[in-house]
Amino acid sequence: MHSLTLLSCVLVSSLTSCSASSSSAAETTHHKVLILGGGVTGVIAARTLHEAGIDDFTIVEAREELGGRMQTASFAGKIIEQGPNWIQGTQTGDGPANPIFVLAKKHSIKTQFNDWFGSVSTYDTSGHVDFLDDFNNSEDDFENLTVLAGARVNASLVDISGRTAYSLVGAKSQNPHARASEYYQFDWEYAQTPEQSSAIASAWGNNFTYDTDQGGFSDDNQMSIDQRGFKALIQLEANEFLTSNQRMLNSTVKTISHSSSGVTVTLTNGKQLTGGYALCTFSLGVLQNDDVVFKPSLPSFKQEAIQSMVMATYTKIFLHFPRKFWFDTEVLSIFGECLLLSLTLFFFVPMALYADLERGRYPVWQSLDHVNFFPGSGIVFVTVTGDYSVRVEALSDSEVKKEVMQVVRSMFRNVTVPEPLDFFFPRWHTNPLFRGSYSNWPPSFASRHLDNLRANVGRLFFAGEATSRKYFGFLHGAYFEGLDMATTIANCIATSNCTDLERFTQITNASPYENN
Secondary structure: OOOOOOOEEEEEOOOOOOOOOOOOOOOEEEOOEEEEOOOHHHHHHHHHHHHOOOOOEEEEOOOOOOOOOOOEEEEOOEEEEOOOOEEEOOOOOOOOOOHHHHHHHHOOOOEEEOOOOOOEEEEEOOEEOOOHHHHHHHHHHHHHHHHHHHHHHHOOOOOOEHHHHHHHOOOOOOOHHHHHHHHHHOHHHHOOOHHHOEHHHHHHHHHHHHOHHHOOOOOOEEEEOOOOOOOHHHHHHHHOOOOHHHEEOOOOEEEEEEOOOOEEEEEOOOOEEEEOEEEEOOOHHHHHOOOOEEEOOOOHHHHHHHHHOEEEOEEEEEEEOOOOOOOOOHHHHHHOHHHHHHHHHHHOOOEEEEEOOOOOOOOEEEEOOOOOOOOOOOEEEEEEEHHHHHHHHOOOHHHHHHHHHHHHHHHOOOOOOOOOOEEEOOOOOOOOOOOOOEEEOOOOOOHHHHHHHHOOEOOEEEEOHHHOOOOOOOHHHHHHHHHHHHHHHHHHHHHOOOOOOOOOOOOOOOOOOOOO
């Protein structure tokens, strides 16, 4: 759901010559500012530098276009979103506005309110069954979890897992209906289970985005249905200030050599770029998997922070059925009048929740063939997350389609469901440019780890959704981090004096462990 965005590597030159290693045989280009990674963080960082009067920069992007994880696909005659799809939290009255919402309005991105809680139909292996009582209870349970987490922060108590928090508020999901409802509230947002997630950070992620009493924007979710793609908002913004010389597309970074006086970046084609500073926008997953080599290796405090957070995966699986599979009188002749109600419950209601005996098995369904989205398109999609996404990516497309169709036929046991005309899903976990969808904060990830994740290493700076304390995992987190870190770099350039950001060489417990 979130959105997905890159951590950023922006390189800024200085008058001091770069002391990092370089090859005389390689082509070398020097800029005052280089931005490595052209997602939301990188573009907003570039805009911030431009507004500060720093224009000698280029964005280095491995893909053929800007946008990072904001990627589209052509499917069944429509442009669909592989990654981020929603503006999560918009604005309440004249209160704070989500900057992604502001950009969407500025560039006339077509969006539609997406009702995640007021129009949900429920199913299990026996077909359509009403377990909305469990669903509504799960909303209350999650609200109680956030209250408990807030109380622990106020009392300076240690963090606990989401599962522990659920148990402490008396929420113990013990049947498939309750587990599916809990999944919808928790996993579908954070892309990991309550066992794998921090209770305190999960409450932050919810409250700072959705709860206006806690400084959030609103509880609205706007789904992008713009046929230019959701990515258009960041690409159009970039076009307002970027020149052709300020972007290098189809350029993949291989190594980053850094020192206290400068940075040298080597691309996979052998070309070298030098600069005086660096702000790094690569995804947390890329940093965790050593897809880019740092010379020298990043210090231990930095590596611990990188490896202690989690890069979660959120997978949307799209199916295209025959155009007139539902919504007209032909349904009567094909399936029989008694089945019209069942089909209507699923396909006129844009959201459906499926409770399998296995938690997380193809649970959340959304219809795009809806009057508010793409009527007549025949498109539906189901979402899986976390470890189940990793499992799915290890299978072939045909194997995944077979499993998904088994679920569809379980949901509509009395319907002769046709085979889909088309089937598609992205593989974010195994994509070497991302290694997942967005970050999640596990229970063992301390607040000081976040400081270390954000901290610079000499002239090398880091920013992205994963470095956002309030908005990790969200597009607006990527936006704010690009803005903040580029402002820091611009100040360094303006004053020729840059103080290291806060970091902790060792993170210790409040009290030592007892071993006797």
